[in-house]
Amino acid sequence: xxxxxxxxxPPWLVMVYMAGDNSLTEEMVLALQDLxxxxxxQDDIIVxxxxxxxxxxxxxxxxxxxxxxxxxxxxxxxKSFDGLESNTGSPDTLKAFIKWARDQVTDxxxxxxxxxxxxxxxxxxxxxxxxxxxxxxxxxxxELHDVLxxxxxxxxxxxxxxxxxxMGELAYEIxxxxxxxxxxxxxxxxxxxxxxxxxxxxxxKRLAPGGQPxxxxxxxDTIVSxxxxxxxxxxxxxxxxxxxxxxxxxxxxxxxxxxxxLVAQLDALPDADHDKILLAHWYAQTYKADQxxxxxxxxxxxxxxxxxDHPAASACEGVKSALDASVIRSGCSGFATQHSYGLSIYFxxxxxxxxxxxxxxxxxxxxxxxxxxxxxxxxxxxxxxxxTLSFSVADLLNFLLQHGGPAAAxxxxxxxxxxxxxxxxxxxxxGWLTSGARPLSELIRPSEKPPASxxxxxxxxIVRRLLALARAADNEDRLGAxxxxxxxxxxxxxxxxxxxxxxxxxxxxxxxxDKxxxxDKxxxxDKxxxxDKxxxxxxxxxxxxxxxxxxxxxxxxxxxxxxxxxxGTARGSRRPE
Numbered sequence: 001x002x003x004x005x006x007x008x009x010p011p012w013l014v015m016v017y018m019a020g021d022n023s024l025t026e027e028m029v030l031a032l033q034d035l036x037x038x039x040x041x042q043d044d045i046i047v048x049x050x051x052x053x054x055x056x057x058x059x060x061x062x063x064x065x066x067x068x069x070x071x072x073x074x075x076x077x078x079k080s081f082d083g084l085e086s087n088t089g090s091p092d093t094l095k096a097f098i099k100w101a102r103d104q105v106t107d108x109x110x111x112x113x114x115x116x117x118x119x120x121x122x123x124x125x126x127x128x129x130x131x132x133x134x135x136x137x138x139x140x141x142x143e144l145h146d147v148l149x150x151x152x153x154x155x156x157x158x159x160x161x162x163x164x165x166x167m168g169e170l171a172y173e174i175x176x177x178x179x180x181x182x183x184x185x186x187x188x189x190x191x192x193x194x195x196x197x198x199x200x201x202x203x204x205k206r207l208a209p210g211g212q213p214x215x216x217x218x219x220x221d222t223i224v225s226x227x228x229x230x231x232x233x234x235x236x237x238x239x240x241x242x243x244x245x246x247x248x249x250x251x252x253x254x255x256x257x258x259x260x261x262l263v264a265q266l267d268a269l270p271d272a273d274h275d276k277i278l279l280a281h282w283y284a285q286t287y288k289a290d291q292x293x294x295x296x297x298x299x300x301x302x303x304x305x306x307x308x309d310h311p312a313a314s315a316c317e318g319v320k321s322a323l324d325a326s327v328i329r330s331g332c333s334g335f336a337t338q339h340s341y342g343l344s345i346y347f348x349x350x351x352x353x354x355x356x357x358x359x360x361x362x363x364x365x366x367x368x369x370x371x372x373x374x375x376x377x378x379x380x381x382x383x384x385x386x387x388t389l390s391f392s393v394a395d396l397l398n399f400l401l402q403h404g405g406p407a408a409a410x411x412x413x414x415x416x417x418x419x420x421x422x423x424x425x426x427x428x429x430x431g432w433l434t435s436g437a438r439p440l441s442e443l444i445r446p447s448e449k450p451p452a453s454x455x456x457x458x459x460x461x462i463v464r465r466l467l468a469l470a471r472a473a474d475n476e477d478r479l480g481a482x483x484x485x486x487x488x489x490x491x492x493x494x495x496x497x498x499x500x501x502x503x504x505x506x507x508x509x510x511x512x513x514d515k516x517x518x519x520d521k522x523x524x525x526d527k528x529x530x531x532d533k534x535x536x537x538x539x540x541x542x543x544x545x546x547x548x549x550x551x552x553x554x555x556x557x558x559x560x561x562x563x564x565x566x567x568g569t570a571r572g573s574r575r576p577e
Contacts, residue, residue, distance in 0.1 A: 009212040011043035012219070013111040015101040016195075018050040019088035019119030019139075025053040027190050028118065029073075034196035035064050036073055041199065041206040043213060045111070047104055049097045051088045059083025061097075063104060088119065091143040098151060112216060114157040118192055121162030121183075123288055124169035124346050124359060141173050142358070148177035156216045157182060159223065161192045164288050166245050168255065168295060168345045172361040175252040180220050180328065182246045185294060185344040186287040186337045189242060193223070194230040201226045220246035221329045225555070228331035232553040241334025245342035245556075251326035255343070258322040259295070260365040262315035266302075267370050269312070274377040276305040281347060282545075285339035290544065291348050296323050296341035324558035333553035341556045350375065354491035389459060389496050390441035390450040393486040393503060396466055399444040400425050412479050419471055429463055458496035465500035469507055481510035 016035070020028040028050055040046040046064040061078040070076055081100075086093050098115065105111060124141070148155060158174070160166070160183035171181055201222050205211055214222065224244045231242035266277065280301035285294040299316035306312050323343060330342035345367070346356060352371045362368040401409045402425060410418070418426040432443050439450040440459045473479040485506035494502055 011213045014046040014114045016048040016116045021051045021053045038196040038199040041203045047101045059086040089138040091147045112156045115155045116159040118161035121165045123164035124167050163188045169359045169361040175249045198226045224329045232333040235334040241336035243332035243337040243340040245330035246328040255322040258318040265312040265315045278378050280305040292344040293347040297339045330556040354488035387455040388451045390439035390454045392490045397486045455496045461500045
């Protein structure tokens with residue numbers, strides 16, 4: 001590699017981490033061919049790691065920096081690396097790749113860094129990110145944060161070539177770890193980023209008179225523009241939609257503060273106004289079966305429903321202003337994402353995922369509490385009389401774990417011995433199962449008055465399921481997973497008859513069990529690549545949202561800060577509402 005030319009902007013190290021051990025293998029080979037065909041801009045370094053699907057096919061590493069004497073993709077492969085079948089869902093695998101990538105910089109030149117994570121993504125409420133089918137694992141948001149926070153110097157740009165990743169919950173989680181976040185709010189086509197087109201655009205700017213390696217925000221702007229322009233052809237030719245945005249993560253604290261102020265206003269609404277929020281939610285741009293909502297568009301719709309004089313409307317202006325400072329560029333093409341402005345949040349319609357309590361954004365803004373309240377306020381009255389439990393599942397598990405008194409917990413080995421010998425709390429629970437019609441709370445919470453209406457059959461089914469699951473919790477990790485599953489079930493609003501199934505499902509989806517979290521009902525199906533949300537009539541007949549079936553693309557670039565402070569708008573920066 002020749003020595004870099006002297007420029008005022010440092011060149012780039014581009015690291016592409018491809019989690020292809022799933023349905024995306026073929027598309028990722030196309031992406032590698034794009035990287036090979038176009039090559040890096042002058043002085044830049046591009047490396048990649050690819051984990052393909054198929055038993056026995058090893059993980060591969062590539063260096064596209066030098067093309068001399070190289071023809072095939074295999075010519076660019078690092079033959080010294082024997083990756084066997086690596087687990088791209090493991091944080092250790094990602095750490096090792098980043099270290100290897102940085103070791104390829106041998107000229108002593110300080111470089112900016114772009115890390116691209118390419119694979120399946122699923123948003124904020126579950127840990128489906130960088131899915132690896134062979135290892136039955138995926139990267140969680142917490143694991144991603146733990147990897148990134150230890151990368152020094154920190155990553156300049158994190159590109160998420162995966163669905164549903166430009167979310168407030170993730171941006172807030174990694175706000176101190178990365179300078180800029182690039183990703184889609186909605187579903188991404190299986191082909192992912194158009195790497196050859198992005199590289200060509202970067203090269204053109206580098207080769208222009210006086211051209212320099214691009215600054216981070218300029219590169220982020222180019223990626224968004226080339227991506228949206230590329231998928232505009234899919235809109236015109238096939239009726240498909242796409243979106244992408246680039247965010248300054250240093251502004252996420254301000255966005256979160258402004259959103260917390262809005263949540264406080266929403267939490268104070270009278271019951272009748274929750275129907276107005278329901279309507280604002282319905283009108284707003286949504287994604288992933290309408291579970292996620294564009295935050296800026298939601299604010300616009302709240303202002304419309306509550307009126308501009310409402311205190312919540314002023315809070316919405318604060319959120320929009322903070323978003324303006326965070327969004328470098330947002331773009332969309334196609335009718336299904338036409339009101340995308342760069343950042344989405346979780347806003348379900350009927351049930352709040354218990355996993356959402358893990359997100360710092362949900363806790364720090366009080367959004368989780370408002371969601372629970374709002375969904376309860378807007379739920380229809382039941383036609384049938386509901387039943388309840390006389391206990392919580394976590395209390396039941398803690399009763400089983402007690403050892404020498406409520407304050408001390410039994411070890412996994414002690415639990416297994418009790419199950420085998422039918423002793424201690426196990427004997428008491430088995431005795432209750434055959435004792436008759438008294439509620440379980442009389443055994444585990446004798447000081448509490450049981451509810452007037454409870455399901456004895458459901459309570460007995462839950463006890464039987466707990467005893468069965470306890471046999472599988474034979475080490476500390478699995479016992480912890482069982483307790484977490486019990487807490488998540490308690491946070492759900494499911495009927496008692498469904499608790500045994502939900503309890504076992506959550507336990508067996510844990511990474512600490514032998515069961516895979518990916519089942520036939522996984523979100524990763526043959527229909528996940530494009531979905532049926534095209535603009536054509538047959539598809540639109542099944543839509544809940546009434547979006548105009550228009551063709552086109554648009555960009556959202558907030559006006560310059562000086563113009564915002566003066567109340568002005570930069571020409572060409574705003575889309576019609």
